[in-house]
Amino acid sequence: MIDIKILKNLYKTMYTIRTFELQCIKLYRQGEIRGYFHPYLGEEAIAAGVCAALGGDDYITSTHRGHGHCIARGADLDRMTAELLGKKTGYCRGLGGSMHIADFTGGNLGANGIVGGGIAMGVGAGLSCKTQDQKGISVIFTSDGASNNGIFMESLNLAAIWKLPVLLVIENNQYAVSTPIEDSTAESDLYKRGIGIGVDSFQVDGNDVIAVYSKSLEAVKKCRNGQGPILMEAKTYRHGGHHVNDPGLYMPKDRLEYYKSRDPLILCREYLTETAQVKQDDLERIQQEVESEMDQAIEFAAKSPELTLDEFKKMTEVY
Amino acid sequence: MIDIKILKNLYKTMYTIRTFELQCIKLYRQGEIRGYFHPYLGEEAIAAGVCAALGGDDYITSTHRGHGHCIARGADLDRMTAELLGKKTGYCRGLGGSMHIADFTGGNLGANGIVGGGIAMGVGAGLSCKTQDQKGISVIFTSDGASNNGIFMESLNLAAIWKLPVLLVIENNQYAVSTPIEDSTAESDLYKRGIGIGVDSFQVDGNDVIAVYSKSLEAVKKCRNGQGPILMEAKTYRHGGHHVNDPGLYMPKDRLEYYKSRDPLILCREYLTETAQVKQDDLERIQQEVESEMDQAIEFAAKSPELTLDEFKKMTEVY
Amino acid sequence: MPGQAAAVQTAAREIFYREALNEALRQEMRRDPSVFLMGEGIAGRGGSYKVTVGLLDEFGTKRVMDTPIAEASFTGVGIGAAITGMRPVVEILFVDFTMLIMDQLVNQAAKYHFMSGGTRSVPMVLRTQGGVGNGLAAQHSQSLEALFYHIPGLKLVMPSTPYDAKGLLAGAIRCDFPVVFIEHKMLYMNKGYVPDKEYVIELGSGDIKRPGRDVTLIAWSNMIPRSLSAAQKLAGEGIDVEVVDPRTLVPLDKKLILESVRKTERVVIVQEAPRRGGVASDIASIVQEEAFDYLDAPIQICAGRNTPIPFNLNLESISIPQEEDIVQAVKNVFVS
Amino acid sequence: MPGQAAAVQTAAREIFYREALNEALRQEMRRDPSVFLMGEGIAGRGGSYKVTVGLLDEFGTKRVMDTPIAEASFTGVGIGAAITGMRPVVEILFVDFTMLIMDQLVNQAAKYHFMSGGTRSVPMVLRTQGGVGNGLAAQHSQSLEALFYHIPGLKLVMPSTPYDAKGLLAGAIRCDFPVVFIEHKMLYMNKGYVPDKEYVIELGSGDIKRPGRDVTLIAWSNMIPRSLSAAQKLAGEGIDVEVVDPRTLVPLDKKLILESVRKTERVVIVQEAPRRGGVASDIASIVQEEAFDYLDAPIQICAGRNTPIPFNLNLESISIPQEEDIVQAVKNVFVS
Numbered sequence A, B: 001m002i003d004i005k006i007l008k009n010l011y012k013t014m015y016t017i018r019t020f021e022l023q024c025i026k027l028y029r030q031g032e033i034r035g036y037f038h039p040y041l042g043e044e045a046i047a048a049g050v051c052a053a054l055g056g057d058d059y060i061t062s063t064h065r066g067h068g069h070c071i072a073r074g075a076d077l078d079r080m081t082a083e084l085l086g087k088k089t090g091y092c093r094g095l096g097g098s099m100h101i102a103d104f105t106g107g108n109l110g111a112n113g114i115v116g117g118g119i120a121m122g123v124g125a126g127l128s129c130k131t132q133d134q135k136g137i138s139v140i141f142t143s144d145g146a147s148n149n150g151i152f153m154e155s156l157n158l159a160a161i162w163k164l165p166v167l168l169v170i171e172n173n174q175y176a177v178s179t180p181i182e183d184s185t186a187e188s189d190l191y192k193r194g195i196g197i198g199v200d201s202f203q204v205d206g207n208d209v210i211a212v213y214s215k216s217l218e219a220v221k222k223c224r225n226g227q228g229p230i231l232m233e234a235k236t237y238r239h240g241g242h243h244v245n246d247p248g249l250y251m252p253k254d255r256l257e258y259y260k261s262r263d264p265l266i267l268c269r270e271y272l273t274e275t276a277q278v279k280q281d282d283l284e285r286i287q288q289e290v291e292s293e294m295d296q297a298i299e300f301a302a303k304s305p306e307l308t309l310d311e312f313k314k315m316t317e318v319y
Numbered sequence C, D: 001m002p003g004q005a006a007a008v009q010t011a012a013r014e015i016f017y018r019e020a021l022n023e024a025l026r027q028e029m030r031r032d033p034s035v036f037l038m039g040e041g042i043a044g045r046g047g048s049y050k051v052t053v054g055l056l057d058e059f060g061t062k063r064v065m066d067t068p069i070a071e072a073s074f075t076g077v078g079i080g081a082a083i084t085g086m087r088p089v090v091e092i093l094f095v096d097f098t099m100l101i102m103d104q105l106v107n108q109a110a111k112y113h114f115m116s117g118g119t120r121s122v123p124m125v126l127r128t129q130g131g132v133g134n135g136l137a138a139q140h141s142q143s144l145e146a147l148f149y150h151i152p153g154l155k156l157v158m159p160s161t162p163y164d165a166k167g168l169l170a171g172a173i174r175c176d177f178p179v180v181f182i183e184h185k186m187l188y189m190n191k192g193y194v195p196d197k198e199y200v201i202e203l204g205s206g207d208i209k210r211p212g213r214d215v216t217l218i219a220w221s222n223m224i225p226r227s228l229s230a231a232q233k234l235a236g237e238g239i240d241v242e243v244v245d246p247r248t249l250v251p252l253d254k255k256l257i258l259e260s261v262r263k264t265e266r267v268v269i270v271q272e273a274p275r276r277g278g279v280a281s282d283i284a285s286i287v288q289e290e291a292f293d294y295l296d297a298p299i300q301i302c303a304g305r306n307t308p309i310p311f312n313l314n315l316e317s318i319s320i321p322q323e324e325d326i327v328q329a330v331k332n333v334f335v336s
């Protein structure tokens, strides 16, 4: 049985991601946030479960759907929100935005606007860990869509031949924008791709944070013991369209309903209250904490200045 | 039992490749042929066996080690030799050379200087066959080294989801220049990569032309029946260094000896004389035929003119 | 000259740039059964910018194909299909992602005709979309035409109006060589006159978007509407700007450009892409080489900054030429 | 100025360009344990052009790594390693193959510092090799520097001599930004003076390879030796050519170039790459913009043809500037 503090933290992380996304979507609709915004709604269990198994020396690389990973690695909501608003106090001083958010304190090397763009980079972080005898491992978050891009197999093969401490996580939400996985693969169990090149590979229920966490613990341990790389496919489903402006009408209603009934937050709450005997009150306290943190973050971000033209010029002189 | 005429032709094709390579290597050493030259020596059974299973409407794409494929698709030695000598009468008017030789009469869309460069193109030819209701299929020759490049898995996946009439042949000679396959893969049975993405995949002894031919017949039939794509891994070994100027000293002597003892021409000759009861004389007649054809080709090529500057300018105006 | 015809008839049928592209695709697909489309989300969804809407219904899944996120390979598939008798129009969602297909474009498509001794060519159109707009940040805002421009064997088209978009896309599809066709994300919703009927603009013919006497302003893609506004403003200040739109950068209508330069004797080139190593520099180098004695002042290049594009909207807008920058650049050629 | 120092001491220790590169790698690997090498066949085999010979023995497999043929991913690995504290020197066998890594270079490495708000950078060197030589044909003979030149965030170095090769490679390795370092296949066996001792040439400093009064000739990489021969020939005909080698194209030593131009008032730029959209055009655009009033004649660009490189040796050689073409180009600036 998992420690109760850990369980609560898993819930808190997921609730934070949920809250952050919902609040920021509001800001987006108000025109405060611009550009692309790909919500992590419905997939929270993956980032939360995987990152709970990590330590402070570990690296992650993230995707275009990266807010969840960033939060799960302990990012400061103030600076995240500020980044989404394009402010100087943001993680990237407002130059990156949602698709490029990075948080080096959390070992988060960044979201990526290129599907599959962070995979090789993550293998490189794993190489640093191994050859510089750093203590960490490298976790690469990636997606079903990215697994069809050449860089996926290339990179995993490099990690395999060099036996790097790398955990590659496919967030298989079964869609690339509107293209269902059945149209982009002939074998939709994506972990099998790892087996074909000699990588220890498995699948997990990506809506079940307890399962993700437990499997991640094992995988991370193996990576630390030099038994990496490992490929983990987490099956899940988006709670809506591809990005904020996509109504996602192509998603069959019944499947969406099914997955919403298996909302990772609901499943976790059930587990916490029923199996782990956590009190409803405790959970509500967590939720309130998160909500007020988020309110503060929005205030902080709104009040923050933008990078000035002079500062911008100074920073970019070097190019 | 395979028809005796086919058997003899298999031998003839292999002997032609062998002869062409040996004669052209001489020309290379005399300084008549320049640029890169990657001999197909030791791998003749693959091109010969696969192409014997093809028909006139079929396409192939080839590699940097492409003379064998070109010959096995029935290319004219005159024009091949002329191309290697950079002459106007060559298949590419002397502009392509060894690494870019193409022969459209033989459905050969070309050798390629980029490792893996012809794979996607070959899938495209397969797409033409399917959507234009052409009768052909597309055979892609590729290599162990290319299978580590992203384009390999990307392309095979496309062929798989679109169910294209594509036969992808990996010529696994266990080296990429000096890098042994053990250093570039964690799973050196490369056909398993196909299984991971839902492609019908198998391995064959690439030095046994009878085996290659038989397996190819089946695979080609499946492709024609809409059961493609198919991945065939043919294991083999080079008879020398990577290119003409590479002594290949890194190749362990005993392994090289082993593979030379299994020289595809020797194995085939044994099969022909012992199992198929072909007379030694018949084989010798074939060899003489080939040799005189090659002598003529060299003469033709040597006598041929080069493209003039004016012709060159005229052709390239369009760029 | 089609551009002038267009100007006359602006009162007539006006449609969006994206609709004009759609019409061109439909026109060519009806005409020639070997034309087909490939790309991400272009079939049922009709494409991220709605350019391919309705084509699946008319032409079916064999001719309007959705692809996985596998840009390099599906571009290569297009090349192979083109060599074997088809006319693919391959869509890459953002020009930024063409960086994934450079080997296929540069080493395969561009060189195929040449390497095969002129025997076969690759009649493929690579449709893509670029430029700055709405905070899409560094990996979704680039203007990368200079990279294609430099590669012998590629044609390069960048239409600025709905009229040109339709005619040039048809021209690109009929071209026997690989064409990189770059649309601009901020132009899709621009409206303009487009004839209902079939027409084709041949690659290599530029267009005078605004005749003028005092200075030749060369621009393309989304810098055309911006330059036209600047020209209007300058007209109020007594400077009569001739706005030349090459429309296709390869082949480049040098004749049109040089004629204008010989008339005005002053040149401004406006480019959204970063200044360093852009197409503007090359056009400048041609003009100074071929019309040196006509030039009264140095050619002014008004271009994007040498930085990636920032997410922040204010900084984004100062990263590329705005109307006032263009006005200033034009004034500069009269100062020196 | 190191180039002049070099000229004085040519009698001293002479080594090959490829050996000079090897010395730089060894020097930097000894100095800084975070420097490591990756590439195809660079370890045991010592690289296709023997640049990395002996380094495996001294530094072991952790620091001299052979890779599969997986250019995009191992470049990405280099980027990730660079961000997390290492200094990778990644080798791509031919610049032609960099087309496979453009996404990693352009969208990741070049933009990382910027997109992270200046927080982290990518101190990686991408060593590669380009240019025409010995019939390697269209996919192994390109000069693609213009593509990197245009991308903000990349540095670009193209040494022409053994002396520069050593100093600049050391400078590139110490640079905190991604550097594309392009060697030339025909220079590896050139010999020249190279000090035994450690030295570093900072990126951004050009070099006068031959002082002269009459005309400024700007060239780089393998066009330097060829231009120097041409200059010598021209000296016999009374034309005193100043040969300026920027050595690094980004950053570009504009000051050195403009000083020379203001002195000679005539400019020839020699480039092996195709004429259209090359770096020469950009340098010309800068010169005409910043030294317009000094120019007595149009800037002459002597460049490669706008075609892929043919296999046939005679056609290969007419595809890029030869000594006589350079001589002619210089004479042209005195005619008009």
Ligand SMILES: Cc1ncc(C[n+]2csc(CCOP(=O)(O)OP(=O)(O)O)c2C)c(N)n1
Pocket: A038, A064, A065, A113, A114, A115, A116, A143, A144, A145, A146, A147, A171, A173, A174, A175, A176, A177, A242, C040, C069, C071, C093, C097, C100
């Ligand atoms: C290389 C590349 N191609 C296309 C895109 C456009 N795009 C952005 S997200 C997306 C779908 C991604 O699907 P998937 O990889 O499964 O991730 P998900 O959005 O489902 O999390 C696409 C096609 C891109 N950003 N990068």
Ligand SMILES: Cc1ncc(C[n+]2csc(CCOP(=O)(O)OP(=O)(O)O)c2C)c(N)n1
Pocket: B038, B064, B065, B113, B114, B115, B116, B143, B144, B145, B146, B147, B171, B173, B174, B175, B176, B177, B242, D040, D069, D071, D093, D097, D100
């Ligand atoms: C993309 C690319 N990378 C590197 C090379 C240089 N190169 C030419 S052949 C070769 C080895 C190829 O090995 P393999 O793919 O197994 O084919 P083989 O030579 O064994 O037939 C290499 C690395 C290339 N031509 N293209």
Ligand SMILES: [Mg+2]
Pocket: A143, A144, A145, A171, A172, A173, A174, A175, A176, A177
């Ligand atoms: Mg998905």
Ligand SMILES: [Mg+2]
Pocket: B143, B144, B145, B171, B172, B173, B174, B175, B176, B177
């Ligand atoms: Mg091999």
